[in-house]
Every structure is written in C-alpha cells, then in structure tokens.
Amino acid sequence: DGGITQSPKYLFRKEGQNVTLSCEQNLNHDAMYWYRQDPGQGLRLIYYSQIVNDFQKGDIAEGYSVSREKKESFPLTVTSAQKNPTAFYLCASSTPNRDQPQHFGDGTRLSIL
C-alpha cells in the first residue's frame, strides 16, 4: 500500500544534541511538508518542499533544518538551537494540484531527556 512512513515513533533528545526525524513516501508526490503539533495550537508549518533539491521555510523554521535530495525522502533535523523541541512532528505529502489533500504519516513524538 502507498503511504508515508515516519520513524522513529518515539525519540528522546539530550541537551545539546541534534536529532533527525525520518519521512519516506511512496506516493510519488512532488511536495512534502513538516508540521509541529502542540496541544491546543493545531499544526504549525516548519518547512516544505515543492520539488527535489528545493525547500522553503515555514512559520516556525528556527532551530530546524531539512534536506530534499530524493523525491521520496524529506528528513527533518531538530538542532540544539531549538530550545523547546518537545512536540509531535507530522510529515505530509501531496501532488502539486491545489484541489488535492495532503496525506500524513503517523508522526514522531520527540521528548527531552
């Protein structure tokens, strides 16, 4: 079945450590997105990529970095500069067509040790 796979499901970060969250899709979608979800705040866009080797900052990009070297993959690195990284992180993908929905993975929950 086609879909989006996020790994790991749970991740713990130590102070001063960078961690990378994986997102892989086999839907052949051009666009991919990273969101952060905090209770009561809905989804906030971190980074998005409309095409391979190109990406743009979203609303809360500070302390995060991404790469898009392959169409299928859009990893997110949470750097030590992100002072409050505890959250649920969701990856999504979509076609370029505006009338189509985004498809989501099952998320990674990041906590601080």
Add this chain to the structure above:
Amino acid sequence: AQSVAQPEDQVNVAEGNPLTVKCTYSVSGNPYLFWYVQYPNRGLQFLLKYITGDNLVKGSYGFEAEFNKSQTSFHLKKPSALVSDSALYFCAVRDSRTGANNLFFGTGTRLTVIP
C-alpha cells in the same frame, strides 16, 4: 491572507444524536476546503473536501460538510454520532489559485461522543 477558525475547542454529543463541528475560513479568492480527523498518537486522516459544485459534500465514515459562501463557513456534520467518532477534527483551507500551495489549518476541535 488565508486562515481558518474553529471556534469550539471541545464538542460533546450523545451517541445517536447529530453532531456539528464548526469551521469558518478566510481567503482572498475561492477556497478549497478540507476536513481531517486525528486519533490519539496518529497522523491526520482525510475525511472530505469542497472544491466546487454542490454545497453539501459527503465523505468518509458517514460525515458530510456544508459549504456556505456568504457565511464563509464549512461545518462538519453527521446525522448520528458514534462513540468511535470521538477524536480531534481539523479544518483546513487553501486559496484555489493564488499564493503558496500550503494548507492552513485550524486549531482543532475535540469531539467526545458520550455513550
């Protein structure tokens, strides 16, 4: 600017009763509107969308939504609620023609169906 408002953080309804989850939107042009559902520790699942045509759209699991252009609303409805409908619901919008292709999400409404 594009935005979505979900005015109710929490909606409680008795099993078997009709349910409504409210959503209003703001876009400069014509809207494309989406509803998603999220179960605990899971991603968002697409329920339904309004693109054009009939104002009443039907989606998964018996849900439907009514588009009202004059009130800029897109409320989610179901004639008879099930306990298994208890979840977090998100409304989202994007402009049909201009601006970035991103979706703008509301803050979510937690639906609890009481047995």
